[in-house]
Amino acid sequence: MRKIAVLTSGGDAPGMNAAIRAAVRRAAFHEIQVYGVYHGYTGLMQGDMQELSIGSVGDIIHRGGTMLYSARSEEFKSEAGQLKAVEQLRKHGIEGLIVIGGDGSFRGAQQLTKKGFPTIGIPGTIDNDIPCTDFTIGFDTALNTIVDAIDKIRDTATSHERTYIIEVMGRDAGDLALWAGLAAGAESIMIPEADQDMDDIVERLYSGYRRGKKHSIIIVAEGVGSAAHYADEIKKRTGWETRVTVLGHIQRGGSPTAFDRMLASRMGAAAVDLLIEGKADRMVGIQNNEIVDIDIDEALAQKHQLNLSVYQLARTLSI
Ligand code: F6P
Secondary structure, three states: OOEEEEEEOOOOOOOHHHHHHHHHHHHHHOOOEEEEEOOHHHHHHHOOEEEOOOHHHOOOOOOOOOOOOOOOOOHHHOHHHHHHHHHHHHHOOOOEEEEEEOHHHHHHHHHHHHOOOOEEEEEEOOOOOOOOOOOOEOHHHHHHHHHHHHHHHHHHHHHHOOEEEEEEOOOOOOHHHHHHHHHHOOOEEEOOOOOOOHHHHHHHHHHHHHOOOOOEEEEEEHHHOOHHHHHHHHHHHHOOOEEEEEOHHHHHOOOOOHHHHHHHHHHHHHHHHHHHOOOOOEEEEEEOOEEEEEEHHHHHHOOOOOOHHHHHHHHHHOO
């Protein structure tokens, strides 16, 4: 293998730059050239790519976002789009591709391998919703951003003796909400993986109030609905005024944590190693702190499992 390419696709995640850097430098170690594809699959179909030197990935390990830009492409979902991409890769003499992104990006990678082009996936998304890996790149940074925001909101919640409802990202997964809720000591956590019982939420608010607690933090994963909706429900049932904060895209930015930089560095290098070994249609993952690789088809056939014992623990600790 002499020449490979790397792209980032879907929602950006802190640590993607560290993964690009690792892929470029691991490949250089093996005297393999790396091309960076700009704007995800959109750029791939247009042949928007350039060689990345060792120096071109210097000074990015600590930067959020992705130096290769990212996009979500409708055209690439079609057979014609995928064939265009393979044609561009072949035209540039590229022999293997690394895709850093979420499950949508992995479906694209799967299609490229099926069309005879060896592709490896690296899980990069703040949602932590990819099966077969304990963590995805960006999750830890987003989690820390959320916890920092909740700590600040807690100060004002305490001062004004109010209930705050905070909506966090995660698409259909509750990991960000759950882990942030446990780490920030939220009174209630609403996630798609557990039933949302409004009576229970209200009872928890009342029971805290009876013990003299006059403020509460409720975290709502975007996958269960909007924080504004739950604020209305609480108002209807209790008459209490609440305040709503939607954290939004602030969760996707910022300098990656040490954990995400390490994870990205390990995964970026592992993806290059897999291509050198002649493997394709694999995703890199981390399980019990060991870097592993899994068949992408097998991974995508599974559903991401949130650790419900953490949910039970958070409920026990937030009485
Ligand atoms: O997948 C990452 C993510 O940030 C989700 O948590 C969120 O639902 C979605 O992307 C938002 O997408 P966009 O940036 O296109 O609004």
